[in-house]
Amino acid sequence: MKLTREEVNHVARLARLHFSEEEAERFREQLSAILTYVEKLGELDTTGVEPTSHVLPIRNVFREDAVLPSLPREEALANAPDRTEEFYRVPKIIE
C-alpha cells in the first residue's frame, strides 16, 4: 500500500497534527511500509468471522445512580496551562 502525500496530509489534519515537508515524506515512506506489511491480513478468509472488540464476556455494566463527590474544581483546574477564574482559557473561537 503506497500512501500519497495528499493522503498523509489529509490524515494529519484529521489527527490534528502538522508536519514539515521533510517529516511528511518520512512518514509517508514509513507508513507505506507498515501498511504493506499489514496487507498480509488479506490472505485470510474471514467471511462470517465475528469481530472481537473486547475479550471479556461483559456487555453493559450498570451501577446505582447515586451522587458521589466529584473532583474539587480547584484541583481539576490546577493543571491548566492557562485559566481565568474558574475557566480554562483558550484562543478566541468565534470571529
Added chain:
Amino acid sequence: MKMTAMSLHTITIHEAAVRLARKEISSVDLTRAVLSRIEEVEPRIRAYLALLPEDAFRTAEAADARRRQGKARGPLDGIPLAIKDNLCTRGIETTCASKILKGFVPPYDATVIGKLRAAGAVFVGKTNMDEFAMGSSTENSAFQQTKNPWAQDRIPGGSSGGSAAAVAADACLGALGSDTGGSIRQPAACCGIVGLKPTYGRVSRYGLVAFASSLDQIGPLAKDVEDTALLLAAIGGHDSKDSTSADLPVPNYRAALARGVKGLKVGIPKEYFVEGMDPSVEAAVRVAVRTIEGLGAEAVEVSLPHTEYAIAAYYILATSEASSNLARYDGIKYGFRAEGAKDLLDLYQKTRSEGFGAEVKRRIMLGTYSLSAGYYEAYYRKAQQVRTLIKGDFDRAFERVDVILTPTAPTPAFRLGEKVDDPLQMYLSDIFTISVNLAGIPALSLPCGFSPEGLPIGLQVLGKPFGEETIFRTACAYEQATEWYRRRPPL
C-alpha cells in the same frame, strides 16, 4: 544468613518481609539501602524519571511505627517499590515520558497505587518508559535513555524498560509496569527478571494513562516468582471505577507456588520456533522445556496457526485505539500547551506536533488512517476478525494443555539505536508477546539462561484466562530447579 546493611538492596520482597517481621531490619534501613544503590548505579542505568526520597522516608517511617505497635499491614508494608510513569500518583508528576504531559500532577491515585499505599508500600521513584508505552526499547522516551544493566550498550527492552532495569539493578525491590503488547514481559526478559501480564480484567486500569484500552493491563516486575505473586495479590481485584475489571475473587497466589508441575500438561506451539530466532534463545527454551518435563509435567506440541498474523492485527487495533485515546491531549486542560497559536485549531495542531514524539505521531497517524472513511472495513474490522481467530487458537490449545511455553522474545536485548530508524523491524521484535494481549490471557516471563555474550534469555509461560495460579506453579517449580534468577548483572 547474615547480611550487611550495604547489601540489603539485593534481597527479594518476601525475604525482606521476613526480616522486617523479625525486626532484624527496619523499612527505613531498607529504603536507605535502595536509595544509596540508586545513587550508585543510576548515572549508568538511568531507570528513573523522578526520585521521591522524602515521600519514601516518610512512608518508611510510618511503616516502622506501625510495626513497633504490632499493626504491620502485611508483606508489602515498608517495601521500596518503583512505579512506571504512566500510573497516576496523586501529587507526584506523571509524564508518560512525554513532553505533552510534562508538569502534569495528577489530582488522584490510580487504583493500583491506592492499593499499594494501603498495603504500606514505599514508592522510591517513577520509572522511564517509551513515550505513552509505545515501543520495545525505551528509546522513545522524550527525556532519557535507560541502559540494560547487563550490557550498557543494549536496550533494557520496553516499554516498561525503566521498571525492568531498576529491578535488575537492585535499584528497587519490585516494580509496576504496564503491558499492551509485551511491555512488561519483553523488558523482564531483556533484563533477566520476572514480569507478569495478568489476564485482561484481573487488575483495574483506573488511573493508568490509556494507550489501547482493549489490550492494556497493569502488572508486576520482580526478582523472583514469589514476589510477582505477592504483588499481583496486592493489586488485583474488581474496581467499580474500571468497568472492565472482572468481578472475581483474587486467589491466594502464594499458596499455589509450591504445588509443583506434576501432572500438568504443557503445550509447545510449533509456530513459536521460527526462522530468524536467535539460536541461543531457541536452545535455552528447549532445555527449559526438558527441565520442566523432568519435574513431572508432560510436554505436547500444540498449534497456534494464526500466529503469523498477530503483529499485523495488533498494529491496526492498538494504533486505532491509541489515536482515539490520545485525542484528549489538546493543550487545554493539562500538560503542555504550545506558544503563539493564532486560533483554536492552530493551538491543537501546534501543541500536538510539538508535544508528541515521532513514534507516537506515527501510531496516531496509522490509527487515524485505519479508522478513516473508506478504510475501516479493510483494516480495523478485518483486524478485529483476525483477533477472533487468534483467540480461537488459544481456546483450542487450552482444551488440551494447562500452560503454554514459548520464548519471550526472538533475540536477547538488541543494541541501542539498532532499530530506531526502522519502525517495522521494531514492531517485529514483539512477535512472541503480542498474541497474548489480543487473546486477553495471562503470561509471565522468567529467566531461562544466557546468550554467549552473557545477555539474559526469557521463557514465557502462558495460561488460561484467570489461570495465573497455574502459571505461578509452573514458573516457581522451574525457577527453584534452575536458579537463573539468582544471577545479578555485573554493575
